[in-house]
C-alpha cells in the first residue's frame with residue numbers, strides 16, 4: 104500500500120500487510136520460536152539493536168513477523184509510533200503500568216473500569232508502593248481534585264466498563280500533563296474506528312484484542328500503542344522481560360478479524376442503538392446507560408469525541424437483581440457469558456462476574472449496582488435480538504414488569 108494516509112476502513116483491510124517472499128496477499132503465519140542467524144556477527148548485531156531497526160529477527164518473544172504485521176496495523180489505526188502486541192488485554196495494561204511506575208508514584212484511575220484493573224492496582228501495584236485514587240473520571244472537577252504532584256499515570260476507560268460513563272479525553276490529557284503525568288486510555292469499547300485517544304492528547308492507548316478488534320471470540324490478546332518512540336522504548340523491554348507477548352497464530356487471527364472491523368462496528372452500533380431505545384421504553388426497565396441515547400449523561404460528549412456509541416450497553420430492571428437473573432436465564436439467542444465485542448450477543452452480570460473482585464463499596468461508588476446487566480450486542484439479525492429480549496422480559500413476574 105502507498106504511504107498516503109488512508110481512511111480507517113481502508114486501513115482495517117490493508118494496514119500491516121506489506122510484502123513477503125512468496126507474494127502472498129495475506130501475511131504468512133511464522134509459527135516459529137526462533138530464527139537462524141547468518142553468522143555470529145549478525146546475531147550479535149541483531150541483539151545490539153538491529154532487530155528493533157527491522158534488520159531481522161531473533162526469537163519470537165522478542166519479535167515475530169506475523170505479530171509485527173498486526174502491531175503495525177494497529178499503530179496505523181491508532182495513529183501511534185509502533186504497536187506492542189500482548190498475550191491479553193490485562194498483559195497490555197500490566198505492561199504499561201510496569202513500564203512507567205515506580206514505588207512512591209500515584210495513579211488516578213476511572214472508577215468504572217474492567218474489574219481486574221482495580222485488583223491489579225489495589226493488589227500488585229499497591230504492594231510495590233504505588234498508590235491509586237479511583238475517581239468518577241466523567242466528572243472533571245472530581246478528576247482535577249484527584250490528580251496531584253506525584254501522579255504518574257491517569258488511566259481512563261471511556262466509555263467505562265460496565266457503566267458506560269464517558270470521560271472527556273482532551274480535558275483529561277490537559278489535567279494529566281499539567282502535573283507531568285501520562286494519560287493512558289483503554290480504548291477497547293470504542294476501537295480506533297470510533298475514538299482515537301492519541302489524537303485527543305493521550306500518551307498511550309491500549310486494547311483488549313479479545314473484544315471488537317478480533318471480534319470472533321476465539322483469541323485472547325492485547326495491544327499497547329504509545330504515541331512516541333521514547334515511550335515505545337520503555338514499553339518494549341518491559342514486555343519482552345515480563346514475557347506476555349502474543350503468539351503468531353493468535354496475531355494472524357486478530358489481523359484477519361481486523362479486516363471486517365468497519366462493517367462489524369457499523370452493525371454493532373446500529374443494533375445497540377435500536378436495542379437501547381427499545382429497553383429504555385420497556386416498562387420492566389428502570390434505566391439504560393448507552394452513550395447513543397440522548398437521555399444518557401455522556402451523550403453530548405460522546406457525540407463530540409467519538410464517531411459512534413459502540414455496541415455495549417448496560418441496564419437495570421425494576422425488579423433489580425432477581426429480575427436481572429431471570430432475564431439472563433430467560434434469553435435464548437443471547438449467550439450468558441462474559442466478554443464483549445464478538446459477533447454473538449452476550450449478556451452478563453458484572454456484580455457477580457467481571458466485577459466480582461472489586462470491593463462492594465467501590466462497586467457501589469462506581470455505579471455498578473447489584474442489578475446491573477451488561478449486554479454486548481452482536482451482529483445477528485437485530486429484530487431477532489430484540490424478539491429474544493422481549494420474550495425473556497415477558498416471562499418476568501408481572502410485579503417486575505410493572
Ligand SMILES: Cc1ncc(COP(=O)(O)O)c(C=O)c1O
Pocket residue numbers: 191192193194217260264289291292310311312313323324325442443
Ligand atoms: C475494557 C477492558 N479492558 C481490558 C480487558 C481485559 O482484557 P483481556 O480479557 O483480554 O485480558 C477487558 C476484558 O473484558 C475489558 O473489557
